[in-house]
Amino acid sequence: MIAVEHLSKVFKVGKKQQKAENLKSSEVKAVDDVSFECRPGRVFSLLGPNGAGKTTTLRIIATILKPSAGRVSVAGHDVVADPKAVKKNLGFLTGSTGLYERLTPDELITFFGKLYDMPKDLLETRKKEFFDLLDIHPFANKKIGKLSTGMKQKVSIVRTMIHDPQVLVFDEPTSGLDVISSAAIIELIRRNRERGKTIIFSTHIMGEVELLADDIAIIHEGRIKYLDTFDGFRAQMQSSSLVEEFIRIVNEKGE
Numbered sequence: 001m002i003a004v005e006h007l008s009k010v011f012k013v014g015k016k017q018q019k020a021e022n023l024k025s026s027e028v029k030a031v032d033d034v035s036f037e038c039r040p041g042r043v044f045s046l047l048g049p050n051g052a053g054k055t056t057t058l059r060i061i062a063t064i065l066k067p068s069a070g071r072v073s074v075a076g077h078d079v080v081a082d083p084k085a086v087k088k089n090l091g092f093l094t095g096s097t098g099l100y101e102r103l104t105p106d107e108l109i110t111f112f113g114k115l116y117d118m119p120k121d122l123l124e125t126r127k128k129e130f131f132d133l134l135d136i137h138p139f140a141n142k143k144i145g146k147l148s149t150g151m152k153q154k155v156s157i158v159r160t161m162i163h164d165p166q167v168l169v170f171d172e173p174t175s176g177l178d179v180i181s182s183a184a185i186i187e188l189i190r191r192n193r194e195r196g197k198t199i200i201f202s203t204h205i206m207g208e209v210e211l212l213a214d215d216i217a218i219i220h221e222g223r224i225k226y227l228d229t230f231d232g233f234r235a236q237m238q239s240s241s242l243v244e245e246f247i248r249i250v251n252e253k254g255e
Contacts, residue, residue, distance in 0.1 A: 001198050002038035002061060002167060007031055007070035009056050030056040032222035033070070038215070040166075043193050044200045045213035045230070049250060053222040054202045055094065058171050061200070062092035074167050075198075088116075091160040094171040101145030105136055105155045108144065109162055116163035123162070130158040133184055149176040157185065161192075168192060170201035174208065186211055206242040220250045 009031040031053045038044040048054045059065045061072055063083040072079045075089040100108055106127075113123035131137050134154040139147060144155060153176045161168065170189070174182040189212055193199055203209060209216065209230070216233050218226040226233070226249050239245040 001040055001073075001075065002044075002200060003071075003073045004034060004036050004057070004061070005071045007034040007057065007060065007072060008068050009053075009060060009065065010068040029222055031060070031067075034219065034222070034224055035070075036217050036224065036227055038167075038198050038200045040198045041193060041196045042199070042214040043189060043212045044198075044215045044217070045209050046200060046202045046217050046219060047209065047246060048202075048219040052219045054219055055171055057219070058092070058094070058169050058200070058202065062090060062169055063087060064092075089165055090167045090169060091163070091165040092169045092171075093156055093160040093173055099144050099152055099155060099159070101143065103144055104141045105131075105144060105147075105151075105158070106140045108155060109158050112159050113162050118163060126162055126164070127158070130161070133188065134158065134181065135184075150178060150181060153177055154181065157188075161188075165197075167198045168200070170199070172203060173201060174203070174205065182208075206246065210242060218246065218249050225249050225252065 008029065011028045011030055013026055013028055015026075034053070034057060036044070046054050046057065056065065060067050060079065061074060063079050063086050066080060074086045077085040077089065079086050100111075103111065109127050109130075110123065113127070118126075131140060134157065136151075136154055136158070139151055144152060147155070157173065168189075173189070174185050177185065186208065189199060189201070193214075201212070213230040216226070216228065216230050217224055228236075233245075237245045239248050
């Protein structure tokens, strides 16, 4: 489970950036009093336009950033007080995840499996399952630095999930993938939901939301604009499509 309670994140900006972006303050509040829960066996979709606060929120959940205020717990562990326990129970995938370019996919996944103290037989079994599912075998022994963006994304997905974490955080998981590979990722997320995993993901592809989301939050300018089940979202729609409804909610004036 992921519990986010009154989360805020403020970034300091330099004078040059403040002037270049015509900012009135030397501080930017990227996340502003955000609260929600992600429960086991459900897929929670966090949506919002670029710069809305999605990635900042996900990075705080993953212990990469520290909150300015509020509290986040993952699998019962506080992200600030016990980040090691959080990392042990969590897999985090983002488009900016770095990979060791001098290693091969096979070497990299073996390396991360050992970091998680996985038994050798289990590591090899899970590695084969993922390599089969994502069709990684043809480039498993090529240097990662020579791989395409889509190939690297596949390797990142395996790195994220190799230790079978209870909580999965996906930030644009199908970015750079073709249709067939994207479908494999969708199926992978479904399987993990059926296994009772807690899953949160962000995407710009509303078709993926329709296929996967049990719960949905829309964030804009750092604040939650909508929070409900996906069925509730559909029931209240005032527009003819998911995309149009998303835009309508984002553009709604606050109180």
